[in-house]
Amino acid sequence: MLCVCVITGCVTCTVTHDVTAHLIYMWHAAALLSLAVRLLHLEQVLICRNYKGDVDMAEIDHFMPLLMQHEEEGLICPVMSHGSVHFMWIKHSNLYLVATTNKNSNASLVYSFLYKLVEVFTEYFKELEEESIQDNFVVVYELLDELMDFGFPQTTDSKILQEYITQEGAKLEVAKTKVPTTVTNAVSWRSEGIKYKKNEVFIDVIESINVLVNANGSVMSSDIVGSIKLKTMLSGMPELRLGLNDRVLFALTGRDKGKTVVMEDVKFHQCVRLSRFESDRTISFIPPDGESELMSYRINTHVKPLIWIESVIEKFSHSRVEIMVKAKGQFKKQSVANNVEVRVPVPSDADSPKFKTSTGNAKYVPEKNLVVWTIKSFPGGKEFLMRAHFGLPSVENDEMEGKPPITVKFEIPYFTVSGIQVRYMKIIEKSGYQALPWVRYITQSGDYQLRTNV
Known part of the structure; x- marks a missing residue:
């Protein structure tokens, strides 16, 4: 179970265990967490929401002394313990988000939820900091109640949350009477009834090149980190299928024509059907409306400095x-x-x-x-x-x-260093409209360093 709090920085919530790769959490082990957001050197609680109360909220007072002690010893650890209570934390700007548990929790899922909290709050307030929390107490409480209910994460997509939790109090009261269908819909990331006069989808393939060159001119390390971003302006509930020059796909189909790429550490948006991708490498999905990141990947290869x-x-x-x-x-x-x-x-x-x-x-x-x-x-x-x-x-x-x-x-x-290509984008919608896909390629510098002798 999870509990979430905000302390000049604290949020408290309670979660049960087991999650899909898309932050649809189905927690199965009893694990009490209390999340806290703190300013860097302050211990005052900004805001608190305790869903179950299994962990004493006073336990959070031990976090900052523990952190300062570890810093003095030069041993910064993402997990710290005080008695039977364990602290899992992340830092954002000058705030800490801290999750506490007294059970054997799945740490990776806890950290996923903490980062999701940061993402949602940033979408709402542009900057997540002490002032934005203090200026939006009501909205923060509403978000905490919708993100999690009695320890079970519910709606974690900021676009869906913004349909019925606004930053204007008057609208908030009206919105409570009608919950969007996306909350109970199987396609929770997209609303029904979307209409556009002109149906289009824009695809951006963006790659960042990371390079470290030593003083002798030799490349010490290099890799490519890529992402495929969408701007979807499509009516209805369309089905999209994206084809890339994926080497594994070409091997499965017996083709090996042209340049192919091997992608590692692939991460998809929750709209992608993972079972379909694992079986035949087809990227099939119903897209979110507007802007979203469809997938990210890494290519571990020797890259010549551009x-x-x-x-x-x-x-x-x-x-x-x-x-x-x-x-x-x-x-x-x-x-x-x-x-x-x-x-x-x-x-x-x-x-x-x-x-x-x-x-x-x-x-x-x-x-x-x-x-x-x-x-x-x-x-x-x-x-x-x-x-x-x-x-x-x-x-x-x-x-x-x-x-x-x-x-x-x-x-x-108009250039990708890896040679990745969008081979096709099929758009299928029951009304049968014609839609135009547009593709753009961009290569940019990531961590690009060249050492010198002097």
Whole structure:
């Protein structure tokens, strides 16, 4: 069972165990949880909702002392214990969401629910912080009552909740008299009776490339994290089927034509029929209305850095430092990287900056000890150069400043580094209307770092 509370940060709720991959929780073991949200250094309870009362709410007072003790010992752990009570917690902004249990709870499910709470509150209040909780006590209580009932999670989709829990009190009273069909409907993420004059669905395939290059120019680690996002503007209750160039699918059907990809750590929206995907790799679903993330995935492969950086940093004792950075686009010439930012670390005592660039603009950001070189449009195969000159104080700085890496930010439209493709999107609706699917590909930088020798 679960209990949820908000403490200058505390929420208390009670849950039974066993869940599907989509946060449709059917808990079976008796496990009492009390959720609490705290500000970083405060112990005042902001708001509390105890569904079962199996755990004394005073137990939450032990959380902050335990956390501070662990921090002092350098042993930060996501699960802490005090007597027979265990604390499972996450941090969001300057708040803590804490779940307490005195049973052998399924920790992964508890954390899933905590993150779902953050998602719902953020959808409602834009920013989840102490002020937004204090300004919306009534709405928070309403949400806690709908998210969970007597320890059983109920409606956890923020779009459905927004149909009958609004941030205007007058509307809230009227809405209570009529519960949307989505609450009891098998398709809880989509309302019935949706109508559009023009039926369309927009598909965005977005991939982030993570790269770590050592000072010798060797790629130490690389992977691709992708997501497929939808903006659905379809009438009725349509059935959609999405086809990708999935290597496993091609192997199952005996085809092996063209480039295929192997996706790992695939995570779907709850609308996707998992049994169908597991049997024949078909992504079949009734989509939520509006914007949603259909799926996310990871591709663990060796990735050539799309923007290669070479740097020469020379320090002249007691006088100056000179930096030369060369950037080269290592992607196809037909593509263009937009809004490229090359962030080059400089000594903390540098001053009097002077810059010269073959394209774009460079500026000094002293509060971050960085030179930021911005290139609005960077075609594939091109090379650009930036030179920077800084003065140094007359007294030599012998402090060890470390060697922070050069980082790069960019976005390349109409391009995927993995080669993933949407092969088809079939839209089936009983009224038989024709709908247009639109597909867009975007590759962007994730954790993109290049270490330097200096």
